[in-house]
Amino acid sequence: MPTLLLATLYEYSPLFYITVVFVCFVVTSGFVLGWFRLDVPVILRNSEEAYSTSFVSKKQMRQVKNPFGLEITNPDVASVTSGISLTPNCLENCVLTYYWGCSVQKLQEALQHHLYCFIIKTPTALENALFGEYLHKEQHVVQKHDKEEIFTQLPPDSQLKDFGPLPRTRYPLVAFLTLSDEEDRESYDIVSMLAVVHVPDRSYRLSCRIMYQYLLTAQGQFYDLKQLFMSANDSQLQSTSASFSHDSTADKDLLEKFGLSEEEVQEDTAKDCVVCQNGKVNWVLLPCRHVCLCDGCLRFFQHCPICRQFVQESFPLFSQSSPTSDSSSPIQED
Numbered sequence: 001m002p003t004l005l006l007a008t009l010y011e012y013s014p015l016f017y018i019t020v021v022f023v024c025f026v027v028t029s030g031f032v033l034g035w036f037r038l039d040v041p042v043i044l045r046n047s048e049e050a051y052s053t054s055f056v057s058k059k060q061m062r063q064v065k066n067p068f069g070l071e072i073t074n075p076d077v078a079s080v081t082s083g084i085s086l087t088p089n090c091l092e093n094c095v096l097t098y099y100w101g102c103s104v105q106k107l108q109e110a111l112q113h114h115l116y117c118f119i120i121k122t123p124t125a126l127e128n129a130l131f132g133e134y135l136h137k138e139q140h141v142v143q144k145h146d147k148e149e150i151f152t153q154l155p156p157d158s159q160l161k162d163f164g165p166l167p168r169t170r171y172p173l174v175a176f177l178t179l180s181d182e183e184d185r186e187s188y189d190i191v192s193m194l195a196v197v198h199v200p201d202r203s204y205r206l207s208c209r210i211m212y213q214y215l216l217t218a219q220g221q222f223y224d225l226k227q228l229f230m231s232a233n234d235s236q237l238q239s240t241s242a243s244f245s246h247d248s249t250a251d252k253d254l255l256e257k258f259g260l261s262e263e264e265v266q267e268d269t270a271k272d273c274v275v276c277q278n279g280k281v282n283w284v285l286l287p288c289r290h291v292c293l294c295d296g297c298l299r300f301f302q303h304c305p306i307c308r309q310f311v312q313e314s315f316p317l318f319s320q321s322s323p324t325s326d327s328s329s330p331i332q333e334d
Contacts, residue, residue, distance in 0.1 A: 032180075066215060067091040067184070068177045068193035073149045075208035080162060080201040084208060086175060092184045094142040097123045097154045099174040101135030101163065102142070107174060107196075114216055122178055128236035133158070135170075141180065149244070162201035172199040192216040208333030229290045229306075271295055274305055286313045 007193065078084035088096055109183070110129035114120045120129060123139065140150050150269035154160055170273055175195045179185045196212040198204075213225040272281035272294075279294025288309045293301065295316075303310055 044333055060194050064189040066190050067188055070195055072208055078208040080199050085149040085151045087147055087149050088142045089147050090142055094143050095178050095180050097176040098138040099134040100154050101170045102174040103133035104169055105185050106130045107132040111222055114219055119220055120216055121185055126176055162203040165203055171196050173197040190215050191218045196329045248252045282315050282316050285311045
């Protein structure tokens with residue numbers, strides 16, 4: 001049909017035919033080169049174009065200080081029969097409460113109570129929400145910045161060897177950290193931290209690890225801390241919880257643990273962006289949680305450059321005005 005139309009135009013008037021073909025050529029070139037500012041495939045755009053037509057939505061975040069830290073000491077030797085040691089690292093005086101064999105259902109109900117009924121910011125509040133659905137409880141006082149190991153074990157007379165096959169109705173161990181001083185509870189947004197710990201037993205020999213970690217806020221919300229996936233250069237330094245950074249003292253201790261200096265780390269992480277290799281990696285891509293793009297490259301990607309998953313949202317690890325040694329946690333604004 002187009003061929004017949006062109007042939008008819010040429011027979012009618014060769015000059016008119018040439019004019020129509022030229023106009024079609026100009027319009028097509030304009031669409032391809034983006035002269036009309038219309039949305040065309042990015043692959044057809046100029047590679048030096050400074051902007052993209054679509055942007056990844058950015059979560060509105062606010063910085064809050066997390067006073068709690070918890071680490072498993074010697075996870076390879078921990079078991080239900082031999083016990084487990086955990087090392088708290090808190091910015092204020094705290095109370096660490098262990099619940100062995102805590103009911104899965106009651107713990108989830110307790111988190112819902114924190115949302116809709118009452119704020120769980122003391123061990124008594126959590127115990128009331130659990131209704132005694134646990135096998136054994138221990139409580140320890142943790143002094144400010146004290147990093148001593150705290151050992152816990154089921155009583156020998158319990159004669160419990162394992163918690164049964166999967167799916168289980170009880171968590172092996174729940175560690176609950178709360179601020180001990182009332183004044184501190186009023187000054188911190190995060191008032192308690194709840195960690196569900198897997199402890200190997202006869203039925204399930206998966207290595208000891210923290211399975212879930214929840215931050216409970218004074219506003220009646222809780223957030224599930226999840227690991228971020230960093231580049232190979234940062235993998236060792238990001239072994240701690242990915243949603244918050246420690247204070248400067250803890251950072252130095254962590255660097256000394258891996259035999260690194262602050263200058264070496266700054267030099268090594270100055271060019272982390274997987275795309276340009278020039279900018280410092282800063283943006284967390286959701287839902288894949290890869291941290292691989294700098295401020296400049298974020299706007300050019302709708303798919304994660306590592307796993308190719310579509311990026312629904314993103315948020316920065318550090319704002320331009322906040323120092324990287326800040327011990328704050330990025331929390332989503334609701």
